[in-house]
Amino acid sequence: MPDYGHDLVLGTFLTPSAADPHRVVGLAQATEHAGLDLVTFQDHPYQPAFLDTWTLLSWVAASTERVHLAGNVLNLPLRPPAVLARAAASLDLLSGGRVALGLGAGAFWDAIVAMGSPRLTPGQGVDALDEAIDIIRGIWDAAERTPLRVHGTHHHVDGAKRGPSPAHDIPVWLGAYKPRMLALVGRKADGWLPSLGYLQDGDLAAGNARIDDAAHGADRDPREIRRLLNLGGGSFSGSGFLQGPPQRWVDDLLPLVLDQGISGLVLSTDDARTIARFGEEVAPALREAVAAARASTGTSTGSVRSLAALAARRTGIDYDAVPASLVENAVEPGDRDYGYVRSTYVYTGSPGLVLRPRDAAQVQEALVFARAQDVPFAVRSGGHGISGRSTNDGGIVIDVGALDTVEVLDRDQRLVRLGAGARWGDVAVALQPHGLAISSGDYGDVGVGGLVTAGGQGFLSRSYGLTLDHVVAAEVVLADGRLVRADAEHEPDLLWAVRGAGANFGILTAVEIQAAELGDVVYATVIFDATDTAPFVESWAALVESSPRELTSFLSLVPARGQDPAVGYVVLVWASDDTAAAITSLERFLDLAPVLQQQAQLVPYAATVVASHSRHTGGAEATTRGGLVEHVTPELAARLGELLAARDADMLQLRAVGGAVNDLGPAETAYAHRTQNFSLLATARGARRARIDEWWDRLEPHLNGVYLSFETNQSPARVAEAFPPETLARIARLKGRYDPEHVFDGNFGVAPLPRADANDVPR
Template sequence: MADYGHDLRFGSFLTPQNRSPEAVVDLALLSERAGLDLVTFQDHPYQNAFLDTWTLLSWVAARTERIHLSGNVLNLPLRPPAVLARSVASLDLLSGGRVDLALGAGAFWDAVEAMGGRRLTPGAAVDALSEAIDVIRAIWAADERGGVRVKGDHYTVNGAKRGPAPAHDVPIWLGAYKPRMLRLIGRKGDGWLPSLGYLRPADLSDGNKIIDEAAQTAGRDPREIRRLLNIQGSFQSGDAFLQGPPGQWVETLLPLVLADGVSTFILGSDDPTVIATFGQEVAPALREAVAAERRGAATPTGRVRPAAALARRRDGIDYDAVPPSLAERAVEPGDREYEGLRSTYVWTGRPGLVLRPATAPQVADALAFARSQDVPLAVRSGGHGISGRSTNDGGIVIDLRGMNRVELLDRDRRIVRVGAGARWGEVAQALDPHGLAISSGDHPGVGVGGLATAGGQGFLARGYGLTLDHVVGAEVVLADGRTVRADAGHHPDLFWALRGAGGNMGVVTSLDIEAAEVGDVVFAVFLHDASDTAGFLRAWGRLAADGPRELTAFLSIVRRQGEILAQTYAVWAGGDTDAATAALQPFLEISPVLGQQARLTRYAALMAPTSDVHHGQARMRGRSALLAHLDEPNAATAARLVADGDVTLLQVRSVGGAVNDTPADATAYAHRTQNFSLTALIRESRRAHAEETWAAFGDAALYLSFETHDHAAALTRAFPGPTLERLRRVKAAYDPGNVFRNNFPIPPAGA
């Protein structure tokens, strides 16, 4: 008996005939509609009656949304492994992680030679496949240092650059029948993919034994290796194997799962009715039957971690206790997806576990598990923040990026429901067809949850206010696991606190936000010589603060090769180009202009979606000050930071106008008199000197998202006295145990 406990998957195995190219594509689309998990295609590059399988896979990937794709099996002798590795990773990235890799050592050697391939003996073909697996995995290991070097008898790679890494942990399945190939699967493969028609009755159990022994010898758990099977049949009555109604198929396939460990059945058929019946009737019934048998036998199920990954686990985390609702998508050190999840935009992290919930109940499960572990906890929406508080070292990160739905609830009231894990580029694109926009920072990769609960100093701020000023409701998972609605009529004290200190109160899973009627905008970029930095700042500040509210300007100052350059991004919220020109023209007169451009565009064009993966940058400190004016003292202090080389970037954002229309006590963000938000990224090597200069700003308020300076006094600069006392009372009511203490910890009242 050999049930390895894998989840059951079902697929189709299609003939890529080229006489009617759309016919095979239609069958692939039918496979997805029928609920199948996988669509595969034969790969015979020497067969002129077939479409090229890799081209077909790419085409079908673009036409489908959910289903995984694979060759069955790809002909390695005619597909060089280094190139194949990049092809697989590229299509996996483009398809959102839906490509699997099945390889064959080669057959039909006359045809392979005719196409320019090398004829190999059976033993040499196995050796070549083993070397190819090493090449492919090394190319995918984008996080490892140095080039790829594999010196083999058949494939040699000498210093090839690594990457790209696939979007998901692409399995390598091998089509195999003979003992030598089966042992290779045990050592290096992720799955065994034979065709039932080529097997004798005992071949499955005998093959499993060989694979399992080889896996154990290599220090692997045999359960790491999925067992797949190509099958054929029909739903007409007959005496042959898999001939009969769906119920008979279930009875026939059930022993293959329970006794022979098969967990993926791939149906070889080009009959639409057979494919549909297999997906819609056989698959769900067999899943139900297997689940019942496994419950009775207490069969271990779920994901099996490779031994190498288990060795990277961190102390203080009970990995075996991760809730079932989260286990499948949980990411640990050593997993292929870990490199793209461990860090934030600025800060490099090394968490022990990343949990990726997709629903509020799953967030509650993640919180309950995290609370039971003796390690730090971080919550991440997009990971773009400067503060670095959405990662950690050795702890747990709850990553919300799977909760990224954008839904227009009410067009007349302009109410939009946005998942906390969405990025603002996705929001802008979703709202643009409706003529709507939400002011949302200056980068499309910023996550909704972090920005909308901390402030939201965006390109439309002077005309429309902060992002949080337009939040009208939120769904929140509290520290005790309850999910509540917070708005003006439900938990109003929590609703007040979420708008400015949301990261301290719970995990916000979605927000209802009032959007603005925004279509075309004027976007201008100016590059100035800012040698007289203090004078430039004073002049720029006057124009930015005194201009019409439709104009919001952001300024970035850097020092490069001895020159001080100032770049202005300015957005006029509307399509009146004459009014925009009149407001922008004075900016061209304050110092020598090195470059300028302006264009009429859509707001969504400024926030084009990005799929950037964060890998951290050089360690740096972020300092923040909210200022009423860029007067002489403030401008001189800022200029000194640049001139002395203390900062890599100095940025000023306009936050007056509509931002200051909201009463200071209406939200936990209480800074409603300032016109500018100043941010400096301080070089770590210059930190002490920069702090001395920064002290000239006195007790200026700060903006949490841009601040990494976390001494106790900073809390009162983030939240004025009355605001902080009220927050402490709310904290005592909703998070008395101070579970959410990673984001400028607010002690509960009475603590």
């Protein structure tokens, strides 16, 4: 039987004795200390002399850091598959992706029946295990929105909610000996886990052949299935199989790997000294011997993609050319994580490849690779952008979410360094102990990169300004693959452009920002009956403009639904812990309209932008229209009231962006809108999407500019509204210098001026 080319997994098979419970935990820790990969335990729930295996697995997971864990094998008849699936996913999440699921159809049936399970014949046991695998994998598939339904003879679920997803692809290994079980391994399992003591000469080869035949019949590549083997009787003295010095062990084990395809070798022992020598002496020598033999024969190694996954690949992408550093974390259609990386907050994309670089150097590699492909590419930091421009259909997504560091560089100067993939809620939590904060939108799951390059209209806008106003340095991967630093002394023109038009110039990897001194804030929410919409909106806006800069407010308007009136949801943030001053200002808002609900509290700023780390699975596509507003006039308020009454928008929102936002001049950053006091947005789904555009034509005379992040229409007219003429001209000239081929054109792309005209850039 040929070598399947899997990496070696070496581990132990320990007895879960209840007589000395901490001894078995110590042996598991010794397995890790010896450098081995895997700890496994028998599972006999009917055996009172043994610890419960799942409880033991959980305890050992908390007592170790690196080693992987599995039952060997779990007694499925006594462990309901839906519950087992959630338990495995939970332990995998808690342990950082260290769980494997070894399953058996059941033996010792008298003892199993005594514990309350119905007796099954061997054939029924195989059928039950087959059904259980479908349930287990279905529970793990939390990206699938439909409830799980499996109507089996022995196991069934009817509308079970899916999730949680495990931290990694938990492999399902089956303990199998008979033909039907071996065929099930080939059809559905990730590994075969028999014990050598139960096998006769030739059984390994025959078992592999049967598994391979079943895999081919299920359109699988047999190399997808790992072959493991429990080994007993090892000793470093005497003679015979696995007897004698470590080199003798290597000589005995090498044929199992090279001739029988075994890549998981699990030693049954409860002796700490044997474990130590197996890990420290046998394991490295065996790995070296296997590597040398594979090199001499040219054996293909590494992960193998299923035929179904290969069929899901998209044209225009050379998947085999993905840089080696990016392969491990790349996600393709058909991968378990695809459902979580394909989409953004509102848009369900279908990219052909998602690259997830871990550092700036890998971002460079990802961009160079993406440019060489015949498909579009998008860049994602958090994926929360409501315009959906951080995914695509059939192209490549470069997801920088792993670049999520938060570091205080200089507390006295309030200088903070943020990775582009950090979430603003996590930033707020990290800065809170230092008495610092950065205004950053209204939702903690938003990524740093997308927001900081577009603006950053947050809960502290009137006291702090936009997020980008305080960026003093940026690290950017340019279109040609170079990583450059832009600050006051290096590439100052690029720093100007990044602050407001960053998506046009490269992929942000990190920024340095001056934070604000801030401890607790007063956070209030008031829900109003907004039936009389126009005077309510006009009065709210006037109050905001007349309030001290410490106050920033957002107003969200939701149309009437059924018997419920139209409501105005007002958020008020007072940027200090001066509760007396806050109350004085906040109480003025309570007279705007009938109050349906209110609350106010003194909280850390981090509590206003909590990061839930929700995985994006898309949804109904939305049209979002935006516009900047100098003042909310009676005419504009009347139009907004008419739009709300027509129910042609799912939501209208006005954000306060005056105060400190307008302290900068329009030429200081590529975000040039420095006279407006409010930012307006509206969202619409379904049939209302077309009507919202008609409404925007009516609102246009009252608007002055547009905020990039709140606009799905990327027509040239909208680009011109986003960037006033002088700003747009400067961006175009800088594009000619930094991105002459217009590589970055997917997010309000500005056409570059020819390179000859781009060198003379006014500052």
